[in-house]
Amino acid sequence: MNRIPSKLIRAYWIAVAMLFAGASILTAKYTPNETSMGVVQKIFYLHLPVAINTFLACLVAFVASIAYLWQRSAWWDDLAAAAGRIAVQLCAVVLATGMIWGRSAWNVWWTWSPRLTFSLVLFFLYVVYLVIRSSIEGRERRAVIGSVYAIIAFLDVPLVWLSARLLPDYIHPGNVSLPELAMKITLAVWFAPVTLLTVGLIATRFDLNRAQSLAAISKAASRRPEIRSASAVKVPTILGPKAMGQTEGVL
């Protein structure tokens, strides 16, 4: 496995941290306060990029799951698992920042408005994905079931969005408007650190998953010596491609 040099990884994280610091300073010093909500409105600059990156992480999990079912390589499953986990973490941030916004703007922590409901259901969809994965023993089985669930969950997202819009919306503005150019620039700037953070987190988690599944494969191989010479032993099975996956990584 070709590993990225650790110096590069460190440089990447330092760059992400500096971008976060820069964006924060920009938001504090340069961006004007919104007239009606005051300083709390600035949480929006974090909220929106994180929300969009949540969606991107879900998309990665979806694509990786399809690729897994197609190619049956644990590589894709590890990627899907990493993206699913990061999607849950980002969605938690979306929910938290959304609730802080709601408390400040409408004086309630929670209301069943379309957007809040949508984020909550999305959060649950992917929390369940993680729970399912952690409760299935066999690696092959976990990968197949996880992929099927991740595909179903992602197909469900637009339906959740459409159905949530049927809920009565008493308080939410139709669109959050940013009246001044400085606000638009701030929002655009915030996309950089958040997106890089998402990519970095998914990559780190993926690397960890990869190491774990390779370790699990070599452990299984040392326990059952016949797997070591797996290329010679092709287990006949009615479910052809599954047996192939078991030996992968050892060969």
Add this chain to the structure above:
Amino acid sequence: MSLAMQQPDHDAHPFSVAARQFILLVGKDLKIEARGRQTIGLVTVLGLLIVVVLGLGLGGGTAGGFGATAVLWVAYLFSGVLCFEKTMAVERSESALAALMLTPVGRGTIYLAKLTSNLALIATVALVITPAGVLFFSFDLSPAPFAFAAVMTLGIIGFAAIGTLFAAVVSSTRLQGGLLAMMIFPVTLPLVIASTQLLLDRFVKGLPIGVNGLGILVAFDAIFLTASWLMFELVLEP
């Protein structure tokens, strides 16, 4: 079982072969249920109990009985999950599923047959639970009984489409109980939201049934029937 005996019949159209297999599979499930009545009794009583418990808990506090739609959904969801679990468990006993998978029956056909048996079961249960819920909550159906039936039917079809797929997923993992409910509930939430909102609009505000809401229900059914039909083969394991 006669499925195993079936020789590939070169004269028969593949569709008619699949249709015959489908009828045999559904007939087998319904026959087992009709002889044993293991699922239907259990599930109906569970559904009624849920309606009663929620009725007592809410204490008539829901003005005009409009809580009925939500209460009915809770009852459908829990009794439905039990139905799906039971119909898949039938295949587990005596490794019936392994035998079924050795026969030249398309996995899609197995899915559609399981879905149909599940729908038959849950429709029977719904026919008992729904009048009970409507009665206990004195929910006045008279303005639009057909709209109510149509919305609930569309909802239940989508719910069963997902439930049949996930029941096959869970039954292969020796993980029963909570996991199936946990997998199905978040995915079916759009159905619950859309159908309860549609019914509230119709019965509380007196608005006609909106095309938007109905469209969501139909889209849900179409998307998940197709996706489950395609993916059923991947999760099926003896």
